[in-house]
Amino acid sequence: MRTKLPIAILISRRGSNMEALLNACDAPDYPAKLVAVLSNNPDAAGLDIARAKGIPAHAIDHRPFGQDREGHERAMDEKLRQAGARIICLAGYMRVLTPFFVEAWSERMLNIHPSLLPKYPGLHTHQRALDAGDTVHGATVHLVTPGVDEGPVIAQARINIRPDDTAETLSRRLLPKEHALYQDALRQFITNQASGL
Numbered sequence: 001m002r003t004k005l006p007i008a009i010l011i012s013r014r015g016s017n018m019e020a021l022l023n024a025c026d027a028p029d030y031p032a033k034l035v036a037v038l039s040n041n042p043d044a045a046g047l048d049i050a051r052a053k054g055i056p057a058h059a060i061d062h063r064p065f066g067q068d069r070e071g072h073e074r075a076m077d078e079k080l081r082q083a084g085a086r087i088i089c090l091a092g093y094m095r096v097l098t099p100f101f102v103e104a105w106s107e108r109m110l111n112i113h114p115s116l117l118p119k120y121p122g123l124h125t126h127q128r129a130l131d132a133g134d135t136v137h138g139a140t141v142h143l144v145t146p147g148v149d150e151g152p153v154i155a156q157a158r159i160n161i162r163p164d165d166t167a168e169t170l171s172r173r174l175l176p177k178e179h180a181l182y183q184d185a186l187r188q189f190i191t192n193q194a195s196g197l
């Protein structure tokens with residue numbers, strides 16, 4: 001089997017997509033290994049999930065940095081490089097990144113977003129899909145570029161919207177699809193880009 005590519009995951013809260021990627025990385029034939037999990041929020045539940053599985057998981061709290069967003073990201077960047085990460089996966093990372101970080105990880109940073117981009121970048125995607133009367137909803141894994149939720153799409157997953165759906169039921173039904181999507185999209189990305197990463 002060829003060498004696994006070291007990846008790191010950035011989270012802010014629950015970390016269920018992180019856990020899905022962590023589980024995928026456990027498989028011998030998956031092309032990535034998880035070397036670090038970072039959170040800007042020391043209370044993120046995902047940190048404990050990662051630690052329980054023996055993954056180095058660090059909180060780099062953004063609050064002491066105040067307005068110095070780049071300073072916070074430079075601290076994260078240093079930690080990620082120390083860990084040997086080659087690809088970053090954002091998984092519920094709730095801060096908009098500065099040009100410094102986006103540039104530093106250009107073509108090497110993925111994000112998962114709970115809508116069928118380019119529809120509904122930003123927040124409250126499930127409610128916005130309902131308000132628009134959509135019959136189909138979904139999630140997108142995309143490359144991260146300077147515009148929020150704007151980068152090239154790698155893969156998408158779809159679900160049908162039912163007449164009685166709420167933002168809550170949509171979110172609940174979409175989440176397992178997100179997990180499988182992110183696992184597949186990362187595998188596809190690494191496999192397709194293997195020579196350049």
Ligand code: GRF
Pocket residue numbers: 011013014015016017018091092093112113114139178
């Ligand atoms: C997911 O819906 C993801 O698409 C969005 O934030 C949520 C994170 O959930 N970016 P979790 O922390 O992975 O459970």
